[in-house]
Amino acid sequence: MISVWMTFFTSLIISIVAQPWYQITQAEETATNTSLLQFPPDFKCEAGKECSTTLDCSTGLSCFQATSNSSGCCLKALKPNETGCFLDDQCKRACESSHCDKIQSPARCLCDSGRHFLFNKCWKKCPEFALSEPITDEKGFSRCVLKVDTGAALNYMRRFRRQLRSAFC
Ligand SMILES: *[C@@H]1O[C@H](CO)[C@@H](O)[C@H](O)[C@H]1NC(C)=O
Ligand SMILES: *[C@@H]1O[C@H](CO)[C@@H](O)[C@H](O)[C@H]1NC(C)=O
Ligand SMILES: *[C@@H]1O[C@H](CO)[C@@H](O)[C@H](O)[C@H]1NC(C)=O
Numbered sequence: 001m002i003s004v005w006m007t008f009f010t011s012l013i014i015s016i017v018a019q020p021w022y023q024i025t026q027a028e029e030t031a032t033n034t035s036l037l038q039f040p041p042d043f044k045c046e047a048g049k050e051c052s053t054t055l056d057c058s059t060g061l062s063c064f065q066a067t068s069n070s071s072g073c074c075l076k077a078l079k080p081n082e083t084g085c086f087l088d089d090q091c092k093r094a095c096e097s098s099h100c101d102k103i104q105s106p107a108r109c110l111c112d113s114g115r116h117f118l119f120n121k122c123w124k125k126c127p128e129f130a131l132s133e134p135i136t137d138e139k140g141f142s143r144c145v146l147k148v149d150t151g152a153a154l155n156y157m158r159r160f161r162r163q164l165r166s167a168f169c
Contacts (some may be wrong), residue, residue: 045073121168
């Protein structure tokens with residue numbers, strides 16, 4: 001009996017001691033760093049657009065870069081090929097495999113490399129209703145080329161919506 005209790009207390013103490021308190025500190029530090037790094041130095045959040053969650057933002061905007069300490073900014077989530085991003089997160093909020101290309105002016109959300117643009121989405125591979133080989137322009141922007149007309153392609157996407165769910169974002 002005693003040894004059962006001993007075992008219990010020993011494991012209890014071990015589990016308390018083993019709490020990764022340092023990881024919490026690290027996570028906070030990372031959050032602070034990314035927020036410092038992610039807003040460009042010349043970025044100013046418009047007056048009245050500061051937020052701690054998306055509930056603080058007006059319709060159509062989402063809260064970006066809020067931490068427990070510092071307020072974020074209400075901005076638009078942008079689909080691939082939409083312009084006006086300041087942060088990668090604005091693109092990623094709409095499509096996980098996209099990023100903000102700040103080299104272009106205005107900055108534009110682009111598909112990550114290895115993804116191909118079509119209908120404001122980033123595809124893992126070009127769908128059946130497009131040529132299997134994407135074309136890449138001189139900026140490295142890769143896109144799929146339809147082999148049927150737009151109407152037929154959109155119909156196909158509607159019909160196979162469920163099957164296509166993981167084909168793009
Ligand atoms: C929050 O602010 C306090 C003091 O203002 C600072 O010591 C702490 O490092 C900050 N933490 C984060 C996650 O920014
Ligand atoms: C946070 O940034 C500082 C310098 O800006 C750097 O020294 C530190 O390693 C960074 N921490 C993390 C967790 O990235
Ligand atoms: C991306 O958007 C621009 C307008 O900003 C448009 O001219 C262009 O055709 C779009 N690219 C594609 C591949 O649809």
